[in-house]
Amino acid sequence: MTLGRHLLLPLAVLVFGACVDTTPIHVEETHKDAGAGTSAECRECIMGEGQPCRSAYDQCLALPDCPEFHQCVLERGCYSPAALEDRLACGQPCIDSIHLTSSHPALPAILALNDCSQRDCRAQCITE
Amino acid sequence: MKARWSSGLLLASLGLSAPALADDTESLESALSQSVVTTASTQAESASSAPATSSTITAEQLRIYGIRSIDEAIQFLALGVIVSDPLRTPDLGARGVLLPGDDGKHFLLLVDGHSVNDPLYGAARFDQGAGIPIDVIDRIEVIVGPGSVLYGSNAMLGVINVITKLEKDYRGGHVFGEYEWDRSARAGAGAGFHFDLFGERAEITAAVEYFRRFGPDLSFDKQAPVFSGVNGVTPTYRRGGPADGIWGGKVSDAYFAEAPMGSLRLRVADFDISVLASAYRRGIPYTYGLVDVDFDDDQSYELDRALRFDIEHYAAASAFLQLTSRIYADGFDYQRRVNRDALQGCFRSGFSTCQYYTAGRARWAGIEERISLNWLKDSSLVTLVGLDARMRWVSAKEDALNFDTGEPFTSSTGVVDARAGLLSPYLQQTYKPNLWLDLNFGARLDVEERISPIVSPRGALAIRPFELTTLKGVYSQAFRAPTWNETDVGTIRQARAGSLEPEVVRSLEGSIEQRVATQRLMFGVFRTWWENLVEPRTLTGAERGELQSRGELPINAVNVVQYRNVATLNNYGYNASWDGTLARGRLSYGLNATAAFARRESGQGSQLLPAAPNFFGNAHVAYVAGGYAPIPALAVSYMNDRLIDRPYVSGFRSTPTAPPIAELRATLSGRFPGLTGIGYRLSGTYATESHGAYTAGNIPEIISPTTLPTLAPVDQYSVFLGLRYDFATGDGFSEPGGAP
Numbered sequence: 028m029t030l031g032r033h034l035l036l037p038l039a040v041l042v043f044g045a046c047v048d049t050t051p052i053h054v055e056e057t058h059k060d061a062g063a064g065t066s067a068e069c070r071e072c073i074m075g076e077g078q079p080c081r082s083a084y085d086q087c088l089a090l091p092d093c094p095e096f097h098q099c100v101l102e103r104g105c106y107s108p109a110a111l112e113d114r115l116a117c118g119q120p121c122i123d124s125i126h127l128t129s130s131h132p133a134l135p136a137i138l139a140l141n142d143c144s145q146r147d148c149r150a151q152c153i154t155e
Numbered sequence: 156m157k158a159r160w161s162s163g164l165l166l167a168s169l170g171l172s173a174p175a176l177a178d179d180t181e182s183l184e185s186a187l188s189q190s191v192v193t194t195a196s197t198q199a200e201s202a203s204s205a206p207a208t209s210s211t212i213t214a215e216q217l218r219i220y221g222i223r224s225i226d227e228a229i230q231f232l233a234l235g236v237i238v239s240d241p242l243r244t245p246d247l248g249a250r251g252v253l254l255p256g257d258d259g260k261h262f263l264l265l266v267d268g269h270s271v272n273d274p275l276y277g278a279a280r281f282d283q284g285a286g287i288p289i290d291v292i293d294r295i296e297v298i299v300g301p302g303s304v305l306y307g308s309n310a311m312l313g314v315i316n317v318i319t320k321l322e323k324d325y326r327g328g329h330v331f332g333e334y335e336w337d338r339s340a341r342a343g344a345g346a347g348f349h350f351d352l353f354g355e356r357a358e359i360t361a362a363v364e365y366f367r368r369f370g371p372d373l374s375f376d377k378q379a380p381v382f383s384g385v386n387g388v389t390p391t392y393r394r395g396g397p398a399d400g401i402w403g404g405k406v407s408d409a410y411f412a413e414a415p416m417g418s419l420r421l422r423v424a425d426f427d428i429s430v431l432a433s434a435y436r437r438g439i440p441y442t443y444g445l446v447d448v449d450f451d452d453d454q455s456y457e458l459d460r461a462l463r464f465d466i467e468h469y470a471a472a473s474a475f476l477q478l479t480s481r482i483y484a485d486g487f488d489y490q491r492r493v494n495r496d497a498l499q500g501c502f503r504s505g506f507s508t509c510q511y512y513t514a515g516r517a518r519w520a521g522i523e524e525r526i527s528l529n530w531l532k533d534s535s536l537v538t539l540v541g542l543d544a545r546m547r548w549v550s551a552k553e554d555a556l557n558f559d560t561g562e563p564f565t566s567s568t569g570v571v572d573a574r575a576g577l578l579s580p581y582l583q584q585t586y587k588p589n590l591w592l593d594l595n596f597g598a599r600l601d602v603e604e605r606i607s608p609i610v611s612p613r614g615a616l617a618i619r620p621f622e623l624t625t626l627k628g629v630y631s632q633a634f635r636a637p638t639w640n641e642t643d644v645g646t647i648r649q650a651r652a653g654s655l656e657p658e659v660v661r662s663l664e665g666s667i668e669q670r671v672a673t674q675r676l677m678f679g680v681f682r683t684w685w686e687n688l689v690e691p692r693t694l695t696g697a698e699r700g701e702l703q704s705r706g707e708l709p710i711n712a713v714n715v716v717q718y719r720n721v722a723t724l725n726n727y728g729y730n731a732s733w734d735g736t737l738a739r740g741r742l743s744y745g746l747n748a749t750a751a752f753a754r755r756e757s758g759q760g761s762q763l764l765p766a767a768p769n770f771f772g773n774a775h776v777a778y779v780a781g782g783y784a785p786i787p788a789l790a791v792s793y794m795n796d797r798l799i800d801r802p803y804v805s806g807f808r809s810t811p812t813a814p815p816i817a818e819l820r821a822t823l824s825g826r827f828p829g830l831t832g833i834g835y836r837l838s839g840t841y842a843t844e845s846h847g848a849y850t851a852g853n854i855p856e857i858i859s860p861t862t863l864p865t866l867a868p869v870d871q872y873s874v875f876l877g878l879r880y881d882f883a884t885g886d887g888f889s890e891p892g893g894a895p
């Protein structure tokens with residue numbers, strides 16, 4: 028048993044000590060509310076007649092909840108961040124207000140507007 | 156090429172007296188050619204009377220058939236078990252049931268009786284990731300069928316017990332190296348010696364091994380996903396590569412592995428102390444299931460690390476009472492780093508590559524006491540009573556990182572931090588009232604906080620109506636407790652499941668074995684019923700939406716699975732085997748075959764099992780001429796056509812299958828005359844097909860109604876050459892083959 032005790036301690040230390048760190052990381056969310064809303068240039072690029080995102084905007088207007096959602100994110104300035112995560116964080120109150128889920132009928136139009144604002148209206152909308 | 160065990164042990168296990176057999180050369184020859192197994196009932200007994208279908212693979216077979224890992228040994232030499240390699244870590248199945256991506260959850264892996272499967276993932280590796288230097292393996296006992304009666308959770312498809320060498324079988328120093336052209340290299344060293352310690356004889360066997368895989372290059376058909384990309388940007392599928400939306404091509408960097416491992420076994424007085432340490436890092440050559448990864452990325456990998464410790468003490472108080480005590484402690488951790496284009500994989504545009512980092516840690520320690528009561532002191536009526544008390548601690552998380560800086564950009568998800576105890580009493584009664592009947596009955600109760608108490612019974616009888624004929628019937632039951640990974644982890648791709656029922660399998664089997672001199676023929680039938688099979692089930696839009704509205708899933712979660720008790724399995728079939736020796740033991744051979752019909756019943760109806768062949772087997776033959784003559788050996792494995800691993804994904808124009816495949820391995824081994832202690836083996840493997848049954852690529856994104864799946868390739872040709880040097884082996888040590 029003496030031998031067992033001599034071996035047990037260092038091996039137990041090895042077994043339980045040399046392990047990967049699984050401590051959760053908490054990252055402070057740095058997403059900003061644009062607050063001041065959306066610039067006129069960005070609004071024009073998205074909603075203006077003949078502008079690049081107008082077809083996506085028209086699609087949105089035809090779907091339930093989508094216009095309200097769009098108005099909400101415009102007011103909050105949520106087209107300004109470049110990263111989708113930041114946009115989601117900014118638009119969370121809008122998401123909550125229409126109970127947006129991934130099966131919501133308005134989601135395709137909302138994603139289309141998001142894509143378009145990132146791609147075709149990038150210069151006018153993204154400020155961060 | 157059967158192991159020759161001491162005739163005393165065999166005669167005792169057969170319940171036969173030496174004089175009775177001495178008059179019967181055929182009986183003696185037959186008895187001596189039998190395998191002995193210890194795993195089925197924790198005591199040495201002949202395979203024919205053991206309460207399970209079993210096969211034993213010896214160290215000699217590992218050497219002469221060019222075997223380098225446990226999965227290879229099983230693939231080419233074991234009965235009733237199928238091995239399928241998805242190019243990450245192999246899947247094992249049995250009797251027609253194979254669960255792709257199983258990670259060994261349904262086989263219990265033991266090393267000298269020490270359980271290896273971890274409680275967080277339930278995983279056991281059977282390739283080099285098993286972490287056992289192949290040089291110290293004395294034999295591998297493969298038990299097919301439920302085995303929870305003595306071992307608890309995970310023993311659903313079977314139990315694989317790797318038994319390491321004693322000092323007398325590994326005496327001296329040993330150095331070895333092998334090189335597989337354009338594929339892998341393996342090197343190691345070991346030693347076995349004895350000395351006096353505190354006045355007691357102490358024996359040590361120790362070995363270290365390093366394995367490295369660096370090829371071959373793999374070719375995947377190029378795929379153009381239907382997916383248009385986040386924000387309308389054409390996706391990129393390789394780190395730093397063009398945004399061309401193309402997945403596939405040649406993998407030259409991502410198919411790699413490295414596995415350092417070491418084992419130490421010290422026997423002193425009545426103590427048997429063992430330590431195993433290993434790491435296993437492997438690349439991720441293709442996207443599969445829940446793992447979405449940049450194509451051919453050498454910085455995406457999985458890593459296991461394990462440290463295992465076991466002290467066993469055996470005390471024979473008398474011929475009537477034996478007490479075995481065991482203290483054990485294990486540490487296992489798992490890491491996976493998967494790199495993806497930041498915009499496509501993580502919805503981030505501020506940097507180019509994001510990395511999902513998964514980390515899991517499991518620790519467990521326990522004590523097991525086992526009392527054996529030999530009522531009549533002749534091993535004919537033995538009661539085994541045991542108690543295993545174990546504590547488990549698990550923790551896990553998933554981080555999303557900026558690959559370039561290593562900085563996290565969101566808080567950890569999939570966080571688990573839990574512990575639970577496990578108390579498992581068990582009882583086994585064996586009774587051999589006469590020469591023609593063996594009875595074995597037992598049950599184990601597993602009580603843990605996460606599931607309801609569960610009983611795993613087994614009953615077996617073996618009848619010998621004639622001296623060389625054995626009829627056997629076995630009923631057995633096993634379970635698998637859901638892992639913490641299945642119940643508690645919640646990420647953007649996996650919804651937390653909460654409580655799950657344990658999987659349960661019941662099995663009924665019967666067999667007949669006939670021995671004739673050194674020949675052994677076995678035929679058995681089986682029927683099994685599985686309940687509560689836990690599988691990742693893809694959530695419907697409504698289910699996903701409900702979780703999102705409750706805040707349990709992020710809004711941008713799209714393809715989400717949740718582990719559930721979703722299916723039952725039914726299977727039946729037969730096993731057959733024939734093995735023996737001729738020419739006074741110089742020519743040895745074996746043949747194993749299994750045919751099985753297995754169906755999965757779930758909400759989707761009755762389906763054939765993916766990737767599971769309904770006929771498979773292997774055959775082997777070797778000739779040991781003796782002296783310095785090279786030993787030629789040939790082993791073949793075969794499985795017939797089977798569905799691919801994800802056959803029921805909507806969009807395939809027909810249910811796709813993988814063709815039958817055979818693998819042939821020819822090996823020449825021996826010793827160089829005039830070069831004392833130096834041995835060699837040269838081995839080549841050929842596979843008849845270039846692709847297996849595993850789909851590669853992100854199916855939900857890629858398929859269209861006319862698409863056929865891209866299947867992961869099979870390495871068709873390989874050759875390796877190995878050299879070894881054994882020195883200071885002392886008298887009585889000889890290498891297989893009879894060379895000095």
